[in-house]
Amino acid sequence: MDRRQEIVKQNEKNVEKTHELYEATPAVDIYENDNEILLHADMPGVVKENISVDIDNGTLSISGVRKLETEGAATYEEFSDVEYVRSFSVPQTIDVEKVEAELKDGVLRLHLPKSEAAKPRQIEIKTA
Amino acid sequence: MxxxxxxxxxxxxxxxxxxxxxxxxxxxxxxxxxxxxxxxxxSNSPRTNLLESGDTFEVQAEVPGVSKEDLNIKIQGNYLEISGKRSVETPEGYKIHRNERGSSSFSRSFSLPDEIDAEKVEAALKDGILYLKLPRSETAKPKMIEINTA
Structure with a gap:
């Protein structure tokens, strides 16, 4: 077999996946009260369509892809297209059906309501 | 061979x-x-890009969670200053688990390669990114000079 072919094949055989975009970790704030867990994440430049929020088996993963519209030559660039990725462990008591997400000014706000069973309950003592 | x-x-x-x-x-x-x-x-100051196309400069700055009212843009000649403040408020009645996005005020100034026509500057805030379109002033544009025949 021709050596040249072998070399070409070797390149294709390279199974290691390289990401096309840089991955960045968004800064987050996490709050909690009796009813829900609140998560705020900075994702400047990401549009709603490019955000995905997954909850699977106790892991919440958020991912947002930023595609900037640029024209002209860059004199300097300090930020560029990026993929914001971060995952968290969430308690199983989160009501996955009722999770809500909103995006405003490049900040993603996630409301993770707790299921009824997990909410703290005050127990009344009956007098006999 | x-x-x-x-x-x-x-x-x-x-x-x-x-x-x-x-x-x-x-x-x-x-x-x-x-x-x-x-x-x-x-780093308090927002990250920025400076792009140049024809007669306009474009400045992009990352300002997540900053509202339009909290941003100030000043231009004088070829000097540009972007300043503002970001307020992150803890919602009432919530316990804080993690706090990475702090409130901050920032200011950043640039000397652009050419003078800017401050009247025609356009600024837009979209998805947490500030886009500034800065046209070059007339005096900074190259001029064709006609040669008179004697």
Missing amino acids: FTRLSDIDRMFGAMDLLRNKMDRLFSDYDRSSLSDPAFTLR
């Missing part, structure tokens, strides 16, 4: 491999600084 050619191929193959490795080394290095949350936190 054939063996020679294959030798050359192999050599180039090895060089490609090395180049790929070097590329990855640099991109990994970049990535580590980009993905480090501390990097984005400690």
Whole structure:
């Protein structure tokens, strides 16, 4: 077999996946009260369509892809297209059906309501 | 002759491999600084891009969670200053588990390569990024000079 072919094949055989975009970790704030867990994440430049929020088996993963519209030559660039990725462990008591997400000014706000069973309950003592 | 050619191929193959490795080394290095949350936190000033196309400059700045009212843009000649403040309020009645997005005020100034026509500057705030379109002033534009025939 021709050596040249072998070399070409070797390149294709390279199974290691390289990401096309840089991955960045968004800064987050996490709050909690009796009813829900609140998560705020900075994702400047990401549009709603490019955000995905997954909850699977106790892991919440958020991912947002930023595609900037640029024209002209860059004199300097300090930020560029990026993929914001971060995952968290969430308690199983989160009501996955009722999770809500909103995006405003490049900040993603996630409301993770707790299921009824997990909410703290005050127990009344009956007098006999 | 054939063996020679294959030798050359192999050599180039090895060089490609090395180049790929070097590329990855640099991109990994970049990535580590980009993905480090501390990097984005400690630097108060927003990251910016400066683009140039024809007669306009475009400045983009990352300002997540900053409203239009909290941003100030000042232009004088070729001097541009972007300042503002970001307020992150803890919602009432919530316990804080993690607080990485701090309130901060920032200010950043630039000297642009040319003078700007301050009257025609357009600013837009979209998805946490500030876009500034800065047209060059007339005096800074190149002028054609006609040659008079004597």
